[in-house]
Amino acid sequence: MDSHILIQQLANGLVLGSTYGLIAVGYTMVYGIIGMINFAHGDIYMVSAYLTALVLALLGASVSPVVALIVAFVLVVGLTAVFGFSIERIAYKPLRKSPRLAPLISAIGVSLILQNYVQITQGARNQAVPTLIPGGLEWNVGGGVVGITWVQVMIIIVSQLAMGALTWMISRTALGRACRATEQDPKMAAILGINTDRIIAIVFTLGAAMAAVAGVLVTLNYGSFDFSIGFVTGIKAFTAAVLGGIGSLPGAMIGGLLLGLSESLFSGFVNSDYKDVFAFSLLVLVLIFKPSGLLGRPQVEKV
Amino acid sequence: MSSRNQLMDYIKQGLTTFFLSFITLGPLAAWQLQGYEVSGSILRAFRVSLALAVLRVIIMGINSRRQNNKREVKGLGLHSKVGSRSLSGIFQWENHNQGTKLLLSAALFVAVIAPMFGGNYALTVGITAFIYVLLGLGLNIVVGLAGLLDLGFVAFYAVGAYSYALGAEHLGIGFWGAIPFAAGLAAFLGCLLAFPVLRMHGDYLAIVTLGFGEIIRLILNNWLEFTGGPNGIKAPYPSLFGLEFTRSARIEDGTTFHEFLGIEYSSDYRYMFIYATLLLVVACTIFAVSKLKNMSIGRAWEALREDEIACRSLGINHVTVKLSAFAMGASIAGVAGVFFAAYQGFINPTSFSFFESALILAIVVLGGLGSIPGVIMAAIVLTVLPELLRQFAEYRILIFGISMVVMMIWKPRGMMANVRGRLKVKPIRQSAKT
Known part of the structure; x- marks a missing residue:
C-alpha cells in the first residue's frame, strides 16, 4: 500500500465527508423534529447546484472570482432556503396530522417534481461550471504527490464553520432552544407558547440552506452535474445522518466524515465500481444492527 | 366572512x-x-x-x-x-363488492376483445399495462395491505426478468419453467429482505428497501461477466408446447407456431400469445389476491398495518405475517419480470431504476392503498394515458409527482378507497320525522 495514495484518499474522503455532513444536517434536523425523511432533500441540493451555475454564468467574467463566489454563496443559499420553506408549506404542512406514510409519499412526489422541473427547464444533459479558483497545495509524500485544491480546502473550512454556526445557534440562542423544545415534545412546546409550525418551517429552511452551502461548494469542486445527482447524494447523506445517529447535529457531521472517509478508502483500495454498493450496504447494515447510530438516542416504541 | x-x-x-x-x-x-x-x-x-x-x-x-x-x-x-328503510335484525351487512364485481367483469370483457380491434400497437400497450397491473397488485399487498412501505420493489421485478434471461442462458429454463422459478426466487429474496427488517417500520423500512433495490440494480450494472452490465442481456422469446414464435425454428427439428398451424408468419402472434398468457396470469392474480384479502392472512396483513403492537398482543405472529406479505408481493413482481423480459426480448439495468419503484408506488397510492380495483384502474390509466398524450411526454414525471402530492393532501386514501364490507349497527329508534 503506497502511503501517498492512502493520504490522498484520506484527504478526498475528508472533502467528500464534509459535504455529506452538510447535507445530512437537513435530514437529521427534519427527522428529529417531525420524524419524517425529507425525501426531496437531495433534490434541493441538486437545485442549488443549478442555481450556482446560473448565478456564476449570469455574473460572467465581469467580476473578480472572489466577488463572484461571495455573491453566488449569498444568492444561492438564500434562494434555496426559500425553496425549502415553500416545499414544506405546500407539500408537508397540510399533512401534519395524516398517517406517517402520507408525508413520505408526498416527499417522493416533490422529489419527482423537482427533478423533472429542472429537466424540462434546463435540459437533461450534463452541465458544467468554469473553474473559479485554480491551483492548490501539493506535498511530496513517500515517493508520490498528494494534492489538494484550494476549493477543497475551502470545502473543509466552510463546512466546519457552517456546522459550528448552526450548532451554536441550536445550543445557545432562543430560537435554538425553541427548536430543541419542539423536537423533544411538540405538544408541550406548543402549550408553552412556542409556535411549532413556525419552528418546523425554520428547520426546513435551515436544512435547505445547509444543503445549498454543500451545493455551491461541490459544484465548484467537481464542476459538472446533472438533474439526477440529488438521488444518490441524498441517500448517502441520509446514510451519514443515520450513521451518526439521526436527530443529532454533531452526529451528522461525524457520520458524514466517517462515510466520506470509508467510501473513498473503499474506492481507492478495493473497487471503485462498487463504491455506491458499499455505501448502501453500510446504510442497510447500520439500520439493521444499530438504528440509533453513534450519537443518537435509542427509539422506544410507544403505544 | x-x-x-x-x-x-x-x-x-x-x-x-x-x-x-x-x-x-x-x-x-x-x-x-x-x-x-x-x-x-x-x-x-x-x-x-x-x-x-x-x-x-x-x-x-x-x-x-x-x-x-x-x-x-x-x-x-x-x-x-335515518330510519327510512326498515330491515330485519339489528345488524346490517354493508356490501361494497357488488359494483366492484361488475366493474371487474366489464374490464375483463374489454381486455379480451380489445386486441381484435387494436392490432400490434394496442397489444404492446396492453402488455405494458398488464405488467404494471401485476406490479401494482404485488406492491399493493406489501404497502397497501400490510402497510410496509417498500421503495425497492423494482428489485424483485429485476430478479424475475434476469432469472428468465439468465436461466435460459445457463440453466436452459424455458418460458414456462421461468414463471415458477422467478416467482420462487423472488419470494425467497423477499423473505431474505424481510428477515432483517422485521423490527422496522415506516421510514426506516422505506430507506432499507430503497437501499436494497439500489444494491441489486448496481450489482446487475457492474457484474459484467454474469449479467452483461449496462449492455444488458438477451432474453429468448417465449414458446408454446415447444412451438416457437420466430420466423424459423432455432432448435434443430423444431417447428414454429405458424408452420404448425400452416399460416403466414407474423410477429403479431408472439404479442398475442404474451398478451393472452399475461391476461390469464393477471386474472388469476386478481382472483388470488382478492381471496387472500378476505382470508385470515389478508385480515392479519391489514390488522398489522393498523396497529402492530395490538396485533402482537392478540397473538398474531408478526414474523409470518410480514414474511408472507413480502414473499407474496415479491413473487408477483417476479412473474411480471418474466413477462417483461419475454416481451422486450432484451433487458438491461436501466429498466429497473428507482423511478420504476416510484411509478409502481404512484400506481398503488393513486389507486387507493389496499384497493384492488383502484390499483388495476390506476395501473391502466398511468400506462395508457402517456401513450395517448405523447406530446406531453416530457411532463409525464412532473404530472406523476404533482398527482402524488395532491393525492396525499386531497384524498390520502386514493381514487377508489379500500373499503371492507363490515357489520354495521342498524339504528334502532325510528326518527321522529318518518
Whole structure:
C-alpha cells in the first residue's frame, strides 16, 4: 500500500465527508423534529447546484472570482432556503396530522417534481461550471504527490464553520432552544407558547440552506452535474445522518466524515465500481444492527 | 366572512404564491445554461409564477365553495336518511363488492376483445399495462395491505426478468419453467429482505428497501461477466408446447407456431400469445389476491398495518405475517419480470431504476392503498394515458409527482378507497320525522 495514495484518499474522503455532513444536517434536523425523511432533500441540493451555475454564468467574467463566489454563496443559499420553506408549506404542512406514510409519499412526489422541473427547464444533459479558483497545495509524500485544491480546502473550512454556526445557534440562542423544545415534545412546546409550525418551517429552511452551502461548494469542486445527482447524494447523506445517529447535529457531521472517509478508502483500495454498493450496504447494515447510530438516542416504541 | 375580507385574502394568497414561486421556480425557468453562458429572459419567470398564482386563487375559490356546500348538506340532509328503510335484525351487512364485481367483469370483457380491434400497437400497450397491473397488485399487498412501505420493489421485478434471461442462458429454463422459478426466487429474496427488517417500520423500512433495490440494480450494472452490465442481456422469446414464435425454428427439428398451424408468419402472434398468457396470469392474480384479502392472512396483513403492537398482543405472529406479505408481493413482481423480459426480448439495468419503484408506488397510492380495483384502474390509466398524450411526454414525471402530492393532501386514501364490507349497527329508534 503506497502511503501517498492512502493520504490522498484520506484527504478526498475528508472533502467528500464534509459535504455529506452538510447535507445530512437537513435530514437529521427534519427527522428529529417531525420524524419524517425529507425525501426531496437531495433534490434541493441538486437545485442549488443549478442555481450556482446560473448565478456564476449570469455574473460572467465581469467580476473578480472572489466577488463572484461571495455573491453566488449569498444568492444561492438564500434562494434555496426559500425553496425549502415553500416545499414544506405546500407539500408537508397540510399533512401534519395524516398517517406517517402520507408525508413520505408526498416527499417522493416533490422529489419527482423537482427533478423533472429542472429537466424540462434546463435540459437533461450534463452541465458544467468554469473553474473559479485554480491551483492548490501539493506535498511530496513517500515517493508520490498528494494534492489538494484550494476549493477543497475551502470545502473543509466552510463546512466546519457552517456546522459550528448552526450548532451554536441550536445550543445557545432562543430560537435554538425553541427548536430543541419542539423536537423533544411538540405538544408541550406548543402549550408553552412556542409556535411549532413556525419552528418546523425554520428547520426546513435551515436544512435547505445547509444543503445549498454543500451545493455551491461541490459544484465548484467537481464542476459538472446533472438533474439526477440529488438521488444518490441524498441517500448517502441520509446514510451519514443515520450513521451518526439521526436527530443529532454533531452526529451528522461525524457520520458524514466517517462515510466520506470509508467510501473513498473503499474506492481507492478495493473497487471503485462498487463504491455506491458499499455505501448502501453500510446504510442497510447500520439500520439493521444499530438504528440509533453513534450519537443518537435509542427509539422506544410507544403505544 | 364578508366578501371584502375574502377578496383581500385571495389577493394576499395570490401575491404570496406569485412571490414564492418567482423566487424559487423563477430563476430556473427564466435562464437556461448553455455551457458557461446563459440564454433566456426574466419574462418566462413572470409567466410561470403568474400561472401558479392564478391556479392558487382558483383552488382557493373551489375549496371555499366546497366547504360552503358541505355545511349546507350537514344542516339539512342528515335526518332524512335515518330510519327510512326498515330491515330485519339489528345488524346490517354493508356490501361494497357488488359494483366492484361488475366493474371487474366489464374490464375483463374489454381486455379480451380489445386486441381484435387494436392490432400490434394496442397489444404492446396492453402488455405494458398488464405488467404494471401485476406490479401494482404485488406492491399493493406489501404497502397497501400490510402497510410496509417498500421503495425497492423494482428489485424483485429485476430478479424475475434476469432469472428468465439468465436461466435460459445457463440453466436452459424455458418460458414456462421461468414463471415458477422467478416467482420462487423472488419470494425467497423477499423473505431474505424481510428477515432483517422485521423490527422496522415506516421510514426506516422505506430507506432499507430503497437501499436494497439500489444494491441489486448496481450489482446487475457492474457484474459484467454474469449479467452483461449496462449492455444488458438477451432474453429468448417465449414458446408454446415447444412451438416457437420466430420466423424459423432455432432448435434443430423444431417447428414454429405458424408452420404448425400452416399460416403466414407474423410477429403479431408472439404479442398475442404474451398478451393472452399475461391476461390469464393477471386474472388469476386478481382472483388470488382478492381471496387472500378476505382470508385470515389478508385480515392479519391489514390488522398489522393498523396497529402492530395490538396485533402482537392478540397473538398474531408478526414474523409470518410480514414474511408472507413480502414473499407474496415479491413473487408477483417476479412473474411480471418474466413477462417483461419475454416481451422486450432484451433487458438491461436501466429498466429497473428507482423511478420504476416510484411509478409502481404512484400506481398503488393513486389507486387507493389496499384497493384492488383502484390499483388495476390506476395501473391502466398511468400506462395508457402517456401513450395517448405523447406530446406531453416530457411532463409525464412532473404530472406523476404533482398527482402524488395532491393525492396525499386531497384524498390520502386514493381514487377508489379500500373499503371492507363490515357489520354495521342498524339504528334502532325510528326518527321522529318518518
